[in-house]
Amino acid sequence: MRVGVVGTGxxxxxxxxxxxxxxxxxxCVEKDLAKLDLLRQGIPPIYEPGVEEMLRRVLGxxxxxxxxxxxxxxxxxxVVFIAVGTPPAEDGSPDLTAVKAVATEIGxxxxxxxxxxxxxxxxxxxxxxxxKIILDQGxxxxxxxxxxxxxxxxxxxxxxxxxxxxxxxxxxxRNEAADLLRELYAPMEAQTIVTDLSSAELIKYSANAFLAxxxxxxxxxxxxxxxxxxxxxxVAAGIGSDKRIGNQFLHAGLGWGGSCFPxxxxxxxxxxxxxxxxxxxxxxxxxxxxxxxxxxxRRVEARLGGLANKKIGLMGLxxxxxxxxxxxAKSIVIIDxxxxxxxxxxxxxxxxxxxxxxxxxxxxxxxxxxEVSDGSDAIILVTEWNEFRQLDLSRLAxxxxxxxxxxxxxxxxRKAAExxxxxxxxxxx
Ligand code: NAD
Numbered sequence: 001m002r003v004g005v006v007g008t009g010x011x012x013x014x015x016x017x018x019x020x021x022x023x024x025x026x027x028c029v030e031k032d033l034a035k036l037d038l039l040r041q042g043i044p045p046i047y048e049p050g051v052e053e054m055l056r057r058v059l060g061x062x063x064x065x066x067x068x069x070x071x072x073x074x075x076x077x078x079v080v081f082i083a084v085g086t087p088p089a090e091d092g093s094p095d096l097t098a099v100k101a102v103a104t105e106i107g108x109x110x111x112x113x114x115x116x117x118x119x120x121x122x123x124x125x126x127x128x129x130x131x132k133i134i135l136d137q138g139x140x141x142x143x144x145x146x147x148x149x150x151x152x153x154x155x156x157x158x159x160x161x162x163x164x165x166x167x168x169x170x171x172x173x174r175n176e177a178a179d180l181l182r183e184l185y186a187p188m189e190a191q192t193i194v195t196d197l198s199s200a201e202l203i204k205y206s207a208n209a210f211l212a213x214x215x216x217x218x219x220x221x222x223x224x225x226x227x228x229x230x231x232x233x234x235v236a237a238g239i240g241s242d243k244r245i246g247n248q249f250l251h252a253g254l255g256w257g258g259s260c261f262p263x264x265x266x267x268x269x270x271x272x273x274x275x276x277x278x279x280x281x282x283x284x285x286x287x288x289x290x291x292x293x294x295x296x297x298r299r300v301e302a303r304l305g306g307l308a309n310k311k312i313g314l315m316g317l318x319x320x321x322x323x324x325x326x327x328x329a330k331s332i333v334i335i336d337x338x339x340x341x342x343x344x345x346x347x348x349x350x351x352x353x354x355x356x357x358x359x360x361x362x363x364x365x366x367x368x369x370x371e372v373s374d375g376s377d378a379i380i381l382v383t384e385w386n387e388f389r390q391l392d393l394s395r396l397a398x399x400x401x402x403x404x405x406x407x408x409x410x411x412x413x414r415k416a417a418e419x420x421x422x423x424x425x426x427x428x429x
Contacts, residue, residue, distance in 0.1 A: 001025075001184055004073030004080040006102050008035060008066075010046055010259075010325070011119055011151045012083030014158040017051065020058035022187050027065045027073040039066045047324035047351045050159045070102065074109040079184060082106075082130070083119045083151075092266035094123055103130040107137030110144055115177050117147045121204050121264055123271045127171065127197035145177035148197050150204030155258070156322030167191045171200020205271065208264035209282055214249040215256045216288040222252035222428030223295065232428025233410065252428040254382065254408040255292040257319040259327040262286075292427075293333050299425060300406050304377055307341035313372030314345060316383020318352035326355045330408070331382045335360060348372045350385060373399045384409040393420030 001024045005016040008030040016028040030036050035045040042056040058064035067073060074080055084098035099120055106116055116134070118127060131146045148171035153161035168190050172178040178194045185192065195203070222232040232252040240247030256262070265282055272279040304310050312334075319329035326332065335345055335356075346364040347353065353365045366372060369388065373379055373396045381388065388411060397403035397420050405417055407426040417424035 001079060001180075002077045003027075003184070004029060004070075004077035006070055006073065006080065006082055006106075007084035007098070007120070008039060008045070009083065009085060010048060010155055010158060011153065012081070013039075013044060013046065013055070014048065014051065014153060014162050015081060015083060015119065015151070017054045017058050017064060018159060018162045019184070020061075020063035021054055023063065024184070025063055025065075026058070027067050027077060029067050029070050029073050031068060033068070036066060036068055048155065048158050049322060054159065070105040071109040074106050074114060075111060077114070078112075079115045079117060079180065080106055081117045081119045081149075086120045086122055086263070086267075088263040088266055091270070092263075093270035094121070094263065094267045096122065096126060096129070099126065099130065100133060103133040104137065107134035107139050110134070110137075110139050113143055115145045115147055115180050117149045117181065119149055119151050121150060121208075121260070121267070122148075122201060123205070123267055123274075124198045124201045126201060145172065145174055146197070147172045147177050147181060148200035149181060150200060152204070152207065155325055156320060163188060165190045167193055169193050169195065169200050169203050171195045171197040171203075173197065202271075205264055205268040208261055209268045209285070211249050212256050212261045212265050212289070213281070213285045215251075215253075216285040216292075218250045218252045219255060219292045219427070220288050223292075225428045230429075235428075251410065253292075253384075253410060254296055254330040254427070255289040257328040257330050258323075259319075259325055262328040293330050296406065296408060296427065297334065297337050300378060300380065301341070303404065303425065307338050307343040310338075310343040310377040311375055312338050312343055312345055313374075313376035313379040314347040314349075315369060315372055315379060315381045315388055316352075316385055317347055317349035317356045318383050318385075321383055321385045324351040324355055326352050329382075331356065332359075334380060334382060335363065339363075346372050346374070346376060349383065350387060352383075370395055370399070373397065373403075376400055377402070378404040378406060380406045380408055381411055382408050384411050393417060393422065397421040 003019050003024050003026045005012045006029045008028050016026050020026040038045050042059050044051045082102050086094040089095040127146050127148050150169055168185050170178045170181050225232040236250040239245050240250045269279050269282050301307050317331040348366050348369045403422045405422040405424050410426050414424050
């Protein structure tokens with residue numbers, strides 16, 4: 001099939017290269033000239049495991065073309081994906097500027113029947129809005145379909161998630177359009193759920209809101225554990241083994257962040273508000289999440305007798321492991337708090353340091369994780385990178401003024417950390 005993908009971020013690029021790898025002829029359209037330049041050389045503008053190799057392969061096989069022109073893609077493709085960003089606006093609702101701009105551009109250039117697939121995460125009603133924008137360009141209704149096909153990939157395992165999705169959701173007004181997408185996704189052999197447009201749009205928000213709720217729930221439980229001397233890992237194991245609950249997303253820590261959960265939970269709250277429903281449960285989910293880091297930092301501050309003139313070593317900056325994404329990362333809250341209190345930061349992250357450096361050029365970045373301990377008053381483990389699991393903790397402890405470790409992700413066992421000489425603090429015990 002000939003497929004266009006507009007936007008080459010985490011979602012668009014991975015969708016484009018995977019569909020090209022499966023033998024489709026794909027045109028990925030990007031407006032950012034610096035990204036275009038990199039992509040044409042086979043260099044992904046994002047860090048995501050496996051993307052570079054696949055990108056080079058599909059460029060080499062000729063199944064992927066990179067373009068700056070939506071017009072070019074619309075002229076040759078029967079399916080065009082919209083995979084641009086939908087960042088939160090000032091009031092927390094999703095900013096649809098990019099989606100609308102792309103829809104307008106697509107509408108201007110439709111010449112043959114085109115299925116326009118919205119892969120960006122968008123509020124209920126956006127499919128209808130895209131349809132209206134295209135009709136406003138004078139396109140006949142018989143010339144196009146708008147389909148909602150929300151994306152569930154996770155950064156860090158985006159290729160695997162795209163190739164092996166738990167389910168594929170297709171929201172469409174017409175069966176023929178849904179069938180075309182079924183055909184495109186047939187090689188994935190995944191369960192396909194076909195719905196109306198609104199339900200598909202709501203599935204994405206509801207899924208992310210539910211997962212965020214699960215994490216906030218266990219984080220709230222972790223606070224109770226801290227107050228009563230219970231251990232949150234044991235509680236999570238005990239409840240997660242109940243099939244009705246499930247053991248995933250029950251890992252207590254500093255809270256959720258990233259480019260999706262914060263904006264999608266807010267998006268769901270705002271969508272409900274627009275429909276006159278006060279989604280109090282989700283408001284509490286957000287509140288718990290924010291207070292989780294605040295409370296953790298309060299413990300650091302209490303232990304150190306304030307943060308002024310204290311040097312804090314940060315292990316990890318990315319919002320989670322295996323990504324360079326720092327959008328709404330907990331590291332940012334920690335950096336801001338420590339700097340505002342008159343402390344200083346020394347940070348290590350295997351891939352995300354450059355992104356943080358753009359906003360915080362004056363904090364100290366080190367190339368080796370062991371250097372975060374050099375003269376530090378305390379270390380905070382922020383991101384659960386695999387490479388941190390097998391560290392020589394004694395070596396880490398040795399260079400500190402006083403070896404104090406605040407493990408924000410419960411990566412280490414208390415026993416191992418204490419054996420290495422650390423005074424060990426973590427969430428939920
Ligand atoms: P991103 O910001 O990384 O990438 C968006 C890309 O679109 C950018 O490269 C931008 O330059 C490009 N773009 C914007 N306007 C354009 C235009 N007019 N023409 C061509 N290119 C244009 O975003 P992302 O993380 O890939 O997310 C895209 C959407 O998918 C969002 O709605 C997001 O919520 C959703 N989503 C993201 C993830 C994730 O893990 N990142 C997972 C599921 C869903």
